[in-house]
Amino acid sequence: MQIDWNISLLLIGMAFVTAWSRSFFLILGERVKVSDWVLEAIRFAPAAMVAILAPEIFLPANATSVTQFDLKLPNIWGGLAAIISFYLTRKMIVTLVVGMAVFTAARFWFL
Amino acid sequence: MNSRQQKYFVDGFKEMSRSGVTIFTWGFVTGIAMAKSSLTLHQALAMSLLVFAGSSQLAALPLIAAGLPIWMILITSFMVNLRFVIFSLGLQAHFSYLSTWRRVLLGYFTADFSYLFYIRRYPKPESIEERHSDKEQLRLYWLMGMQFSNWALWQVGSIAGILLASQIPNSWGLEFAGAIALLVIIVPMLDRAAARWAAVTAAVVAVATYGLPFRLNIVFAIVAALVVGMMTDKSPKGNAP
Numbered sequence: 001m002q003i004d005w006n007i008s009l010l011l012i013g014m015a016f017v018t019a020w021s022r023s024f025f026l027i028l029g030e031r032v033k034v035s036d037w038v039l040e041a042i043r044f045a046p047a048a049m050v051a052i053l054a055p056e057i058f059l060p061a062n063a064t065s066v067t068q069f070d071l072k073l074p075n076i077w078g079g080l081a082a083i084i085s086f087y088l089t090r091k092m093i094v095t096l097v098v099g100m101a102v103f104t105a106a107r108f109w110f111l
Numbered sequence: 112m113n114s115r116q117q118k119y120f121v122d123g124f125k126e127m128s129r130s131g132v133t134i135f136t137w138g139f140v141t142g143i144a145m146a147k148s149s150l151t152l153h154q155a156l157a158m159s160l161l162v163f164a165g166s167s168q169l170a171a172l173p174l175i176a177a178g179l180p181i182w183m184i185l186i187t188s189f190m191v192n193l194r195f196v197i198f199s200l201g202l203q204a205h206f207s208y209l210s211t212w213r214r215v216l217l218g219y220f221t222a223d224f225s226y227l228f229y230i231r232r233y234p235k236p237e238s239i240e241e242r243h244s245d246k247e248q249l250r251l252y253w254l255m256g257m258q259f260s261n262w263a264l265w266q267v268g269s270i271a272g273i274l275l276a277s278q279i280p281n282s283w284g285l286e287f288a289g290a291i292a293l294l295v296i297i298v299p300m301l302d303r304a305a306a307r308w309a310a311v312t313a314a315v316v317a318v319a320t321y322g323l324p325f326r327l328n329i330v331f332a333i334v335a336a337l338v339v340g341m342m343t344d345k346s347p348k349g350n351a352p
Contacts, residue, residue, distance in 0.1 A: 006181065007154050013185050014171065015161040021192035023218025025199040030207045034200055042201055043234075044340030046227055046300040047309035048194035051332035052166050053297065054314035055321050056290045062173060065322030075287060082291045083298065092132050092295050099291040103284060 072110040078103025116252040123256025127264075130224055133292040134261060135268035140289035141165045142272020143279060148172040152273065159269040163262070164222070167191045170326060183325070190326040193333060198226040204236040205229075206251065220258040222265075227300060229254050309340030 025032065057079035060068055082099030089095065112120065127134075145155035145168065162168055167188040174184045199218055206217060221229075233250055279285060301307045317332035 004151075004154070007150070007175070008157075010171075010175070010181050010184060011154070011158050011161050013181060014158070014167065014188050015163070017185055017188045017192060018162055018164045018167065018195075019215060019219040021189055021199070022195040022221055023199055023202075023215045024196040025203040026206060026214045026218045027199075027211070028203065028207075029209075029211065029214060032203065032207075034204045038200060039204060040344075041337050041341055042197050043230075044306060044309040044337050045194060045197050045201070045230075046297060046306065047313040047336035047340060048197060048329075048333045049223055049227075049293070049297050050310045050313040051317040051329045051336070052191065052194070053290060053293050054317045054332075055328070056287075057294075058314070058318045059321055061286070063321060066319050067322075069318070074284075075290070078287060079290070079294070082294055086295055086298055090299075092292075095295050096132075096136075096288060096291050099294075100284075100288055103287050107284065 074103050074106035074110060077106040112252070113247065115249060116247055119249045119252040120256035120259075123253040123258075124260045125256075126228060126253075127224060127257040127260035130296055131260075131264050133296050134224070134264040136292040137165055137289045138265040138268025139272040140286050141168055142269040142274075143276040143285060144169055144172055144272075145269075146273045146276030147281075149176040155273045156270065159266060159273065163219070163265070164188075164192060164195075165265070165269075186325050190329055193329055194223070195221075195226075197333065198223075201226065201230055205233070208242065209251075217254075220262060221254070222258075222261055224296065225254060225257045225261050227296075228257060231300070303344075305340050305344040308343040309336040312336045312339040 020027075025034070055063070057075050058069060058073070059066070060070070060073055060075070078099045081102035082095050085098040086095040142155070142159065145158055146152070148155075150158065150172075158168055170187055170191045171184050174187060195218075198221065202218065202221060206214060209217065229250075232253070237245060237250075297310075301310050313332045313336035316335045317328050320328040320331050322328075323331075
């Protein structure tokens with residue numbers, strides 16, 4: 001097995017980034033006291049996950065800019081169908097099946 | 112671990128396992144993406160086991176294929192992980208009393224769902240008196256149970272994806288299934304109007320500023336979401352004196 005040192009270094013670096021970002025403030029321990037208004041603000045942290053997810057639904061894979069937004073993108077229709085079916089049924093599997101079905105149908109429709 | 116701690120650990124494990132389909136799907140999709148990228152089989156397995164951060168792995172793959180320098184990829188990873196920096200503030204309020212190494216390990220293993228489920232069940236940190244009387248640290252064991260479940264489900268999904276990738280045609284568009292799976296976890300968390308406004312803001316800003324280098328769009332989206340969330344929040348301030 002040949003070892004690519006560049007990749008090895010990168011993977012170790014990324015593992016370090018994972019540990020560092022996830023313990024960024026935790027690592028400071030009892031030296032800091034997080035003030036209450038900060039704890040209030042970060043109750044909206046789930047929205048941060050939306051920042052990761054939204055481009056995957058509203059932009060093509062490997063997009064480089066918002067100008068590539070296009071209503072013919074199957075992701076958008078699949079995503080909207082998934083949101084609606086989740087609100088109606090609250091079931092994971094139904095949402096997955098409906099979302100993927102609309103996504104696939106839209107891909108053939110707009111081909 | 113005494114029997115009460117064990118019970119909390121198992122409860123945490125079960126709580127996380129209820130989202131098992133999502134974690135597995137997301138891991139599976141990430142595994143496929145790694146196997147179909149420029150990484151070798153061993154590199155993909157090493158990435159899964161070492162990095163343990165799906166969104167940062169997915170963001171890194173095209174940059175690795177494009178041959179970008181390591182430091183640029185690491186900065187991008189950090190930006191994609193910015194939400195964890197915010198989560199670590201929340202964890203700090205709860206677990207600052209642990210030893211340094213335990214804090215680092217606790218942080219490393221606290222991915223999205225572990226943090227969000229934990230903070231939903233325990234919104235308030237214990238006061239100093241409460242902590243001194245709580246020798247068993249049951250909350251910590253509940254969190255560790257969730258972390259263990261999350262880690263195991265993720266690695267099984269991811270490694271299955273790496274090994275089965277060659278059997279799965281690109282035309283299935285399976286990576287979109289990962290996005291839907293994530294949606295199912297996030298939507299129920301937006302249980303208040305202010306949280307929904309924050310989420311809509313995050314989505315619009317993240318998409319509108321998508322072209323920025325180092326995934327700076329995520330930084331802007333998170334800041335905008337927190338500001339809008341605070342501004343539209345009408346619920347009484349729980350921590351106010």
